[in-house]
Amino acid sequence: METNVCFKLYDHVNIGVFVVNSSFDIVFWNKHLQEISGIKKTDVENKNLLSVLPNLDNYIFKERLKGILRGGPPEFFSSQLNKYIVPIKLPNGEFRTQHTSVMGIKSESEGLCAVFSIIDISDEKKQIDNYRDMKNRALFEVEERKKIEDKLREIVEQLKEKSEELNVTNHNLVLLNASKDKFFSIMAHDIKNPLSAIISYSDWLFHELKELTQEEISDSLSSIKKSAKSLFELLENLLNWSRLQTGNMPYNPELFSLNDIFDLLNETYIISAGNKEIELKFNCIHKLAFFGDKNMLLTALRNLISNAIKFTNRKGKITISAQKSANILTISVEDTGIGMSLEQIDKVFNIESSFTTLGTEKEEGTGLGLILVKELVEKNKGQLIVSSKLGKGTVFTLHFSI
Amino acid sequence: MLLNNEQLDLFTELINIGVGKAARLLNELISSPIKLSIPKIIVEKPRDLIKKLTPENNLTYYAVKLQFEGSFNGVAEIVFPSESGNKLVSILTGEEIYSDDLDGLRAGTLNEVANMLLNGVMGTISNIIKEDFTYSIPRYYEDTFANLFYDPNPDDKIVLFGETHFEVENTDIEGDIIVLLELFYFESLKSELNRLLRE
Numbered sequence: 001m002e003t004n005v006c007f008k009l010y011d012h013v014n015i016g017v018f019v020v021n022s023s024f025d026i027v028f029w030n031k032h033l034q035e036i037s038g039i040k041k042t043d044v045e046n047k048n049l050l051s052v053l054p055n056l057d058n059y060i061f062k063e064r065l066k067g068i069l070r071g072g073p074p075e076f077f078s079s080q081l082n083k084y085i086v087p088i089k090l091p092n093g094e095f096r097t098q099h100t101s102v103m104g105i106k107s108e109s110e111g112l113c114a115v116f117s118i119i120d121i122s123d124e125k126k127q128i129d130n131y132r133d134m135k136n137r138a139l140f141e142v143e144e145r146k147k148i149e150d151k152l153r154e155i156v157e158q159l160k161e162k163s164e165e166l167n168v169t170n171h172n173l174v175l176l177n178a179s180k181d182k183f184f185s186i187m188a189h190d191i192k193n194p195l196s197a198i199i200s201y202s203d204w205l206f207h208e209l210k211e212l213t214q215e216e217i218s219d220s221l222s223s224i225k226k227s228a229k230s231l232f233e234l235l236e237n238l239l240n241w242s243r244l245q246t247g248n249m250p251y252n253p254e255l256f257s258l259n260d261i262f263d264l265l266n267e268t269y270i271i272s273a274g275n276k277e278i279e280l281k282f283n284c285i286h287k288l289a290f291f292g293d294k295n296m297l298l299t300a301l302r303n304l305i306s307n308a309i310k311f312t313n314r315k316g317k318i319t320i321s322a323q324k325s326a327n328i329l330t331i332s333v334e335d336t337g338i339g340m341s342l343e344q345i346d347k348v349f350n351i352e353s354s355f356t357t358l359g360t361e362k363e364e365g366t367g368l369g370l371i372l373v374k375e376l377v378e379k380n381k382g383q384l385i386v387s388s389k390l391g392k393g394t395v396f397t398l399h400f401s402i
Numbered sequence: 403m404l405l406n407n408e409q410l411d412l413f414t415e416l417i418n419i420g421v422g423k424a425a426r427l428l429n430e431l432i433s434s435p436i437k438l439s440i441p442k443i444i445v446e447k448p449r450d451l452i453k454k455l456t457p458e459n460n461l462t463y464y465a466v467k468l469q470f471e472g473s474f475n476g477v478a479e480i481v482f483p484s485e486s487g488n489k490l491v492s493i494l495t496g497e498e499i500y501s502d503d504l505d506g507l508r509a510g511t512l513n514e515v516a517n518m519l520l521n522g523v524m525g526t527i528s529n530i531i532k533e534d535f536t537y538s539i540p541r542y543y544e545d546t547f548a549n550l551f552y553d554p555n556p557d558d559k560i561v562l563f564g565e566t567h568f569e570v571e572n573t574d575i576e577g578d579i580i581v582l583l584e585l586f587y588f589e590s591l592k593s594e595l596n597r598l599l600r601e
Contacts, residue, residue: 059430060427060430060431063427064427064518067521067525071528071534072521072524072525072528073468073470073517073520073521073524073525073535073537073540074468074517074537074538074539074540075517075518075521076513076514076517076539076540077514078510078511078513078514079510080494080495080507080510080511080514081431081432081494081510081511081514081515082431082514099510101539103537103539104537
């Protein structure tokens with residue numbers, strides 16, 4: 001009884017306290033510990049600690065307790081390394097989490113005793129666990145949201161790619177549609193007109209031959225010839241253009257003499273240029289070789305020269321030149337013709353514009369020639385540049401890397 | 403020189419016996435082999451030691467302090483650089499070293515481990531000078547080294563400083579054991595060491 005009196009103060013603290021003497025007998029068990037553990041003080045006081053709490057019956061605990069009871073420093077038993085000193089069950093079956101400090105204290109009746117102070121941190125631990133769960137859930141949600149956002153971003157990217165593909169397809173369809181329109185326009189007008197002229201003149205000749213003068217017959221035949229020639233040029237271009245559009249014009253590069261090409265073109269156009277008293281001049285001082293598709297280059301130059309003849313007034317001049325610098329081969333077709341405005345230049349290269357102009361002597365064009373030239377030059381990895389002044393003339397320059 | 407080489411060697415050996423006992427208990431507690439040694443003890447005046455030791459950076463250190471009173475007063479403490487402290491707690495509790503949960507486990511775990519080691523050291527000193535002390539409950543702190551070591555009246559004290567090497571599960575962990583004694587009673591420690599040397 002005397003022992004209990006000197007430790008009575010511990011009944012007024014709200015932490016669990018019990019006191020053990022040097023024989024390891026429990027000499028005091030406070031009210032708070034009785035409440036939280038359900039172990040009555042009358043059941044444990046004056047009983048041996050290790051029989052009341054057999055979980056403490058181990059070498060380390062006993063050594064540490066002996067140290068205190070010899071006057072050594074206090075001991076701290078953490079929940080992390082010891083779980084608990086007094087097993088107290090929670091409703092969920094788990095044990096309450098405790099930190100326990102043990103320190104020596106001298107009692108008059110018992111000598112040096114060890115006072116165990118048990119701080120229950122179950123509620124704090126539960127709160128920390130709850131916060132940890134909340135944090136983990138939040139992190140999980142953030143991760144999930146991030147995954148969804150990534151997926152959405154991926155879908156948006158895919159849609160953007162599809163949209164771009166659609167734009168390209170759409171643009172190609174517009175070009176295809178324009179090509180089709182161009183084709184029908186040529187069929188409708190450009191082929192029909194010269195054919196009508198041929199039919200009309202030949203019909204007139206057939207029915208009125210006996211009545212016609214020699215001069216009238218000659219004029220009619222000249223018109224028939226002009227229309228037939230125009231029709232032939234048109235059909236040739238149309239065929240080439242169609243082959244280009246359908247990918248049926250293979251690029252067959254070879255090494256050939258540019259001087260030979262110029263000779264051939266001179267032979268072809270010397271008469272038609274002469275008919276309009278146009279001076280046709282080919283400048284190619286040095287022997288030049290060209291590596292590319294010979295037929296494509298010929299078609300391109302034929303179109304440019306025939307255009308130049310068409311749009312150059314009588315007594316004008318057309319100069320076709322070729323020269324080589326460090327790594328560029330330049331071919332130019334320059335005329336002193338009627339020239340083009342910037343707006344007209346834009347239109348002649350636009351398949352959708354169906355732009356065509358009559359020549360200085362009412363020669364008809366197809367509106368297809370320059371588009372074809374540009375495509376043929378590009379097929380040969382070249383570049384077509386136009387410079388023109390209204391009333392002064394036009395220069396078409398072809399640059400090829402060598 | 404506050405202690406000559408002979409006195410210092412004996413003192414180092416006695417302290418190592420003390421922490422060795424503590425290490426054996428720790429071995430049993432954590433069931434993973436732990437080797438512990440204090441290869442060298444430095445005895446200095448606090449100001450001189452701070453000049454030598456205080457790191458220039460503001461890194462956080464974990465410390466457990468055990469204050470004692472008796473015929474003379476002092477404080478024994480263990481200081482861990484945060485990296486070492488976290489490694490030790492991670493090994494002892496099995497928690498990931500970079501886990502947020504380690505923060506919650508650190509105070510209790512380091513408090514208990516440091517407490518056992520300091521008890522070994524103080525038990526040795528107490529035996530040598532044949533004095534009993536009253537101890538306060540060990541307390542855990544986290545702060546910069548300079549703040550942890552701050553003493554408003556350092557001139558009348560002496561510092562016993564030992565670099566402590568732990569080896570747990572092939573991991574090296576460093577900490578410092580520091581005992582701050584009043585200078586007057588350091589003389590009794592010295593004379594007891596001389597007596598032991600003569601025996």
